[in-house]
Amino acid sequence: xxxxxxxxxxxxxxxxxxxxLSPVFTSPSDMSSVSTPQPSPFVCVSPTGPFPTGVSxxxxxxxxxxxxxxxxxxRVLPGRCVGADRLAxxxxxxxxxxxxxxxxxxxxxxGVDVNDVQDSSTGRKKKKLNKPMEVVDVEPLLNQLxxxxxxxxxxxxxxxxxxxxxxxxxxLVFDLFRRRMTQIDESRNGSGSGTRPDLIASNxxxxxxxxxxxxxxxxxVSGIEVGDIFFFRMELCLVGLHSPSMSGIDYISxxxxxxxxxxxxxxxxxxxxxxxxxxxxxxxxxxxxxxGVQRKDGKMFDQKLEGGNLxxxxxxxxxxxxxxxxxVRDVANPTGKIYIYDGLxxxxxxxxxxxxxxxxxxxxxxxxxxxxxxxxxxxxxxQQWKDGVAxxxxxxxxxxxxxxxSQPVCLVNDVDxxxxxxxxxxxxxxxxxxxxxxxxxxxxxxxxxxxxxGDSNCPCIQRNGGFLPYSSLGVLMSYKxxxxxCYSACLCPPNCRNRMSQGGPRxxxxxxxxxxxxxxxxxxxxxxxGSFICEYAGEVTDVGNDSGNNYIFDATHIYESLEGIPDYNxxxxxxxxxxxxxxxxxxxxxxxxxxxxxxxxYWKLVVRESNNEAYYHIAFFSIRHIPPMQELTYDYxxxxxxxxxxxxxxxxxxxxxxxx
DNA sequence: GGCTCGTCAAACGT
DNA sequence: CACGTTTGACGAGC
Numbered sequence: 001x002x003x004x005x006x007x008x009x010x011x012x013x014x015x016x017x018x019x020x021l022s023p024v025f026t027s028p029s030d031m032s033s034v035s036t037p038q039p040s041p042f043v044c045v046s047p048t049g050p051f052p053t054g055v056s057x058x059x060x061x062x063x064x065x066x067x068x069x070x071x072x073x074x075r076v077l078p079g080r081c082v083g084a085d086r087l088a089x090x091x092x093x094x095x096x097x098x099x100x101x102x103x104x105x106x107x108x109x110x111g112v113d114v115n116d117v118q119d120s121s122t123g124r125k126k127k128k129l130n131k132p133m134e135v136v137d138v139e140p141l142l143n144q145l146x147x148x149x150x151x152x153x154x155x156x157x158x159x160x161x162x163x164x165x166x167x168x169x170x171x172l173v174f175d176l177f178r179r180r181m182t183q184i185d186e187s188r189n190g191s192g193s194g195t196r197p198d199l200i201a202s203n204x205x206x207x208x209x210x211x212x213x214x215x216x217x218x219x220x221v222s223g224i225e226v227g228d229i230f231f232f233r234m235e236l237c238l239v240g241l242h243s244p245s246m247s248g249i250d251y252i253s254x255x256x257x258x259x260x261x262x263x264x265x266x267x268x269x270x271x272x273x274x275x276x277x278x279x280x281x282x283x284x285x286x287x288x289x290x291x292g293v294q295r296k297d298g299k300m301f302d303q304k305l306e307g308g309n310l311x312x313x314x315x316x317x318x319x320x321x322x323x324x325x326x327x328v329r330d331v332a333n334p335t336g337k338i339y340i341y342d343g344l345x346x347x348x349x350x351x352x353x354x355x356x357x358x359x360x361x362x363x364x365x366x367x368x369x370x371x372x373x374x375x376x377x378x379x380x381x382x383q384q385w386k387d388g389v390a391x392x393x394x395x396x397x398x399x400x401x402x403x404x405x406s407q408p409v410c411l412v413n414d415v416d417x418x419x420x421x422x423x424x425x426x427x428x429x430x431x432x433x434x435x436x437x438x439x440x441x442x443x444x445x446x447x448x449x450x451x452x453x454g455d456s457n458c459p460c461i462q463r464n465g466g467f468l469p470y471s472s473l474g475v476l477m478s479y480k481x482x483x484x485x486c487y488s489a490c491l492c493p494p495n496c497r498n499r500m501s502q503g504g505p506r507x508x509x510x511x512x513x514x515x516x517x518x519x520x521x522x523x524x525x526x527x528x529x530g531s532f533i534c535e536y537a538g539e540v541t542d543v544g545n546d547s548g549n550n551y552i553f554d555a556t557h558i559y560e561s562l563e564g565i566p567d568y569n570x571x572x573x574x575x576x577x578x579x580x581x582x583x584x585x586x587x588x589x590x591x592x593x594x595x596x597x598x599x600x601x602y603w604k605l606v607v608r609e610s611n612n613e614a615y616y617h618i619a620f621f622s623i624r625h626i627p628p629m630q631e632l633t634y635d636y637x638x639x640x641x642x643x644x645x646x647x648x649x650x651x652x653x654x655x656x657x658x659x660x
Numbered sequence: 661g662g663c664t665c666g667t668c669a670a671a672c673g674t
Numbered sequence: 675c676a677c678g679t680t681t682g683a684c685g686a687g688c
Contacts, residue, residue, distance in 0.1 A: 199669085245684045
């Protein structure tokens with residue numbers, strides 16, 4: 001490890017990173033620079049088509065109830081059928097067992113109803129007093145997501161055998177839908193009602209046959225790479241990596257194999273039994289067979305050679321490979337687990353062991369097939385760095401922010417001998433010379449204990465359409481174009497949930513030297529889909545023709561993205577002025593994020609309002625779950641002027657070949 | 661096909 | 675915070 005004092009940052013090499021942006025004003029003539037902001041209604045520059053002002057082509061996350069429709073009368077929600085189409089989240093349980101409702105579940109006037117939305121014209125509250133107050137009509141929402149991600153009527157081939165694109169879109173729809181249901185649930189019941197949004201989402205998707213890789217196969221599953229991570233068992237089911245919702249062993253039924261023998265296809269090692277994760281390189285796994293435990297009373301008995309145990313035995317004798325999914329505890333969410341696809345293993349031997357309680361259990365020793373990309377091993381290595389057991393090669397600086405961020409950001413180069421990027425000043429946030437003036441003053445909240453979901457009186461929640469935009473885990477749940485965070489006029493503490501982008505990165509990021517794209521950004525910690533990563537810090541500038549500036553974020557670029565969030569295309573453009581940020585002289589980790597045509601990160605507009613001033617910030621969020629050490633990239637968008645483009649080296653299948 | 665059963669969930673409460 | 679409680683979905687097997 002190099003002590004920071006040994007590095008003279010002013011003497012590091014000045015190498016231009018491969019991220020040359022040419023900011024160009026494409027704004028209409030009535031737009032002026034930041035220095036003289038117009039207190040006029042927001043101008044929506046639509047990049048994709050002539051949308052009428054204020055009307056988006058797609059807006060999936062409108063709460064489909066009457067009040068919302070009144071607020072947006074021009075918006076018709078197709079396929080909406082009150083009654084038959086309705087999904088009852090709590091309806092069945094509360095009606096079937098009206099006396100057996102658990103505490104915490106809102107069954108009446110307690111809690112805050114979703115439909116309890118402020119009427120903007122009268123200022124009065126409207127409350128839907130119909131009996132099924134607990135019913136949330138979420139199915140149309142899912143239908144819209146399925147449509148917008150082109151998953152309607154998947155053909156039989158795709159259902160049986162998927163590809164990377166289908167897998168990605170299915171996982172995206174699952175997580176977007178699940179997060180939105182979590183948001184609705186929290187707003188009604190505070191910390192949540194106990195319903196399982198993950199189960200509801202997967203159940204509905206299964207009914208609609210929005211799933212893939214249904215054909216069980218031995219070996220890798222198309223569209224899923226070794227090292228991919230998952231946060232729910234249901235995600236494994238939907239993409240065909242491991243189909244049982246709970247059981248640890250997946251196998252092909254004896255009816256479906258040629259010689260009537262069951263064959264194992266995948267196992268989940270998640271700590272339910274006394275498995276041995278194996279020391280050393282992490283390519284060994286001693287797996288315990290299933291059964292032998294009575295779930296009701298915890299009694300133990302002998303395991304039997306049937307079901308998954310028999311399938312593993314048969315796979316051993318045939319020498320078949322088995323997919324291994326390793327479950328680890330999620331440090332960021334101790335009640336949850338992360339499932340890592342660790343690739344193919346071969347069963348080497350099996351035996352029967354006596355447990356402490358004198359019961360027989362089956363044991364299977366599995367060895368990882370060599371030549372596969374590292375997956376679980378990466379996790380082990382990172383843990384060893386953390387524990388100080390293993391030292392890291394190529395560390396140039398342990399923290400290039402010099403303490404400006406709460407999490408240190410390591411500077412690493414294990415590729416060549418370059419000693420670091422060009423000198424710059426680390427500033428953690430965006431600098432404005434002048435705020436944007438609001439046409440009307442915007443009050444701060446009085447949530448001394450932090451904004452709480454379901455508090456319909458909180459002005460910050462109202463500005464976000466009646467919902468807190470972030471979950472308790474800090475995951476983005478809102479689909480609105482812009483997020484309105486609490487700011488200086490608010491009485492809530494700095495750790496308020498609605499200040500997510502103000503605390504800097506929460507994961508341990510590192511700036512590293514890529515093989516062919518200059519410096520890049522990645523995370524040592526796993527990142528859940530929808531997590532805040534960092535903002536784009538720098539100085540707001542109106543200099544759009546500084547060709548020597550390689551560190552520019554330009555919100556006036558066209559951001560079209562098929563794999564992004566549905567309303568990513570149009571509504572993100574509601575910046576009231578052409579926002580261009582220069583991070584040339586000063587910036588944060590975001591200035592190192594490279595472009596990709598198939599990115600894993602996207603940005604949203606975060607508005608911080610204080611009385612009649614507004615500050616617009618660019619906040620980056622993960623599009624999907626990102627395994628540790630995978631490079632973080634976003635789509636730089638397209639410059640309409642079509643000049644100064646650079647050759648793109650992102651390497652994705654749908655690469656546009658250039659970026660700006 | 662309907663039914664039962666068992667299963668290395670996930671969230672919340674204590 | 676490790677453990678129990680609660681509510682579950684899925685597929686195998688009958």
